[in-house]
Amino acid sequence: MSIRLGTGDLARYPFLNEAGEYLRQSGFGWEELDRPDMADIIQRAAERIEAGVSGKVYEKLDRYETEILTFLVTLIMVKSIGMEPVLKKYALAEARRAEKFLTEDLRRQNDAQRQALLSKIFGDLFGLAIDTTEDGRLFKVKVTDYLARSSHFHEQEWKMINRLVSNGNVYLGPDETVRLVRNELAVMINGRVHAMSLPALPKAIKERSDTLRAELAPRYEYRAHSVTEYPPCVKHAIEVMNRGENLPHSARLMLATYMLAIDKPVDEIVEMFKNAPDFNERITRYQVEHLAGSKGSRTKYSVPSCDKLRTENLCFATKDCDSIINPIQFGRRRK
Numbered sequence: 001m002s003i004r005l006g007t008g009d010l011a012r013y014p015f016l017n018e019a020g021e022y023l024r025q026s027g028f029g030w031e032e033l034d035r036p037d038m039a040d041i042i043q044r045a046a047e048r049i050e051a052g053v054s055g056k057v058y059e060k061l062d063r064y065e066t067e068i069l070t071f072l073v074t075l076i077m078v079k080s081i082g083m084e085p086v087l088k089k090y091a092l093a094e095a096r097r098a099e100k101f102l103t104e105d106l107r108r109q110n111d112a113q114r115q116a117l118l119s120k121i122f123g124d125l126f127g128l129a130i131d132t133t134e135d136g137r138l139f140k141v142k143v144t145d146y147l148a149r150s151s152h153f154h155e156q157e158w159k160m161i162n163r164l165v166s167n168g169n170v171y172l173g174p175d176e177t178v179r180l181v182r183n184e185l186a187v188m189i190n191g192r193v194h195a196m197s198l199p200a201l202p203k204a205i206k207e208r209s210d211t212l213r214a215e216l217a218p219r220y221e222y223r224a225h226s227v228t229e230y231p232p233c234v235k236h237a238i239e240v241m242n243r244g245e246n247l248p249h250s251a252r253l254m255l256a257t258y259m260l261a262i263d264k265p266v267d268e269i270v271e272m273f274k275n276a277p278d279f280n281e282r283i284t285r286y287q288v289e290h291l292a293g294s295k296g297s298r299t300k301y302s303v304p305s306c307d308k309l310r311t312e313n314l315c316f317a318t319k320d321c322d323s324i325i326n327p328i329q330f331g332r333r334r335k
């Protein structure tokens with residue numbers, strides 16, 4: 001069965017192959033990017049990147065021609081900026097934008113439209129077969145597909161024991177179904193930017209990309225001076241964070257508890273996490289305050305022991321670790 005998407009779908013999901021097909025069929029060429037009327041598209045692309053690196057979802061939605069071109073120019077500009085943390089944060093924001101539209105669409109569209117989306121986005125892009133229940137309110141995913149994607153989610157609700165499972169399928173609501181592929185969407189967008197090779201850029205795009213790079217660079221400067229005295233495990237976590245890469249939950253806990261233990265102010269600790277691809281200041285602040293014992297259970301969390309960090313593959317011991325049993329002891333023996 002051939003499943004057709006509407007133009008509205010292409011506006012909301014400009015990463016679909018059909019959007020690229022639209023550009024090819026319309027005869028759009030590289031030289032068109034230099035037209036004066038592209039100024040509005042370049043402005044939208046810059047706003048989309050700025051929103052992404054600030055951890056926000058770009059909300060504007062225009063006609064599909066505008067959205068497809070904006071998406072293309074945004075990818076070009078992110079590639080031209082050439083900063084991996086910017087790409088990572090932008091890709092995650094783009095995935096979140098698609099996630100928002102997908103959740104809405106799965107809730108309100110009729111069966112045929114919903115089937116088209118399930119087939120094109122989940123099936124074609126991610127090889128994930130999804131079926132709906134008869135009343136169309138829930139979605140069924142094979143247990144193996146579910147486990148492959150949910151195993152890195154930490155929340156209790158994603159544990160199999162807390163799911164409705166029947167006949168080898170896990171049942172999910174629309175938002176949960178979409179959440180399953182968020183990471184894959186981000187990885188796909190990241191991969192597309194990496195795979196791009198740019199010829200000489202049109203002047204207007206180059207100038208705007210250069211300006212954005214100059215504005216964003218200070219956020220990602222590696223603060224070597226503040227890292228050298230930390231134990232290697234903490235230093236490694238800060239370096240990963242500064243590169244804008246994802247840090248496992250256990251490493252975030254180690255980093256935050258260590259910083260609290262050396263009396264770093266909560267504001268500065270929250271600031272350390274700002275390059276995380278999924279950074280949300282409100283949630284991060286709550287979590288740090290929770291670990292400090294000023295929110296929630298009122299229990300102050302200790303820095304995990306070196307033994308525990310070893311079992312979590314978070315230990316990067318050097319000779320300076322000198323048989324210590326907790327990172328908080330690092331440097332004390334030498335003194």
Ligand code: SF4
Binds near residue numbers: 309315316
């Ligand atoms: S030995 Fe302890 S302090 Fe040193 S890197 Fe490993 S976990 Fe960190």
